[in-house]
Amino acid sequence: MEYKVCNSKDLPNNSMKVISIQGSKILMCRSNNRLFALDNSCPHRGASLSKGEIKETKIICYMHDFEYDLISGKLLHIPSKWNDQNPNWTKSGNLLLFPISEKNGEIYIRL
Numbered sequence: 001m002e003y004k005v006c007n008s009k010d011l012p013n014n015s016m017k018v019i020s021i022q023g024s025k026i027l028m029c030r031s032n033n034r035l036f037a038l039d040n041s042c043p044h045r046g047a048s049l050s051k052g053e054i055k056e057t058k059i060i061c062y063m064h065d066f067e068y069d070l071i072s073g074k075l076l077h078i079p080s081k082w083n084d085q086n087p088n089w090t091k092s093g094n095l096l097l098f099p100i101s102e103k104n105g106e107i108y109i110r111l
């Protein structure tokens with residue numbers, strides 16, 4: 001189902017915004033004029049990804065600095081400071097991505 005989430009001007013370039021749809025917290029962002037939408041919960045340990053940093057097509061979680069690809073959702077990098085951790089602790093799934101589009105000055109997300 002497609003939801004109108006905001007007007008285009010409410011999500012300027014290089015910004016992010018968290019919205020609630022059907023009880024899910026969705027993080028949407030525009031980076032280098034490209035839109036992304038994902039579950040706001042980090043697939044590693046559930047930290048809020050909206051506190052992280054977006055670098056072009058990547059997002060870095062503020063909690064343990066894991067880096068994920070916003071296009072594929074895949075985990076790209078775990079900082080070496082965690083090399084001594086138990087491998088179970090460093091295990092992470094992928095980002096949960098949602099289709100996002102823009103039409104006539106409005107932004108839509110499909111869940």
Ligand code: FES
Nearest residue numbers: 042044045061064
């Ligand atoms: S909770 Fe996000 S990197 Fe650990």
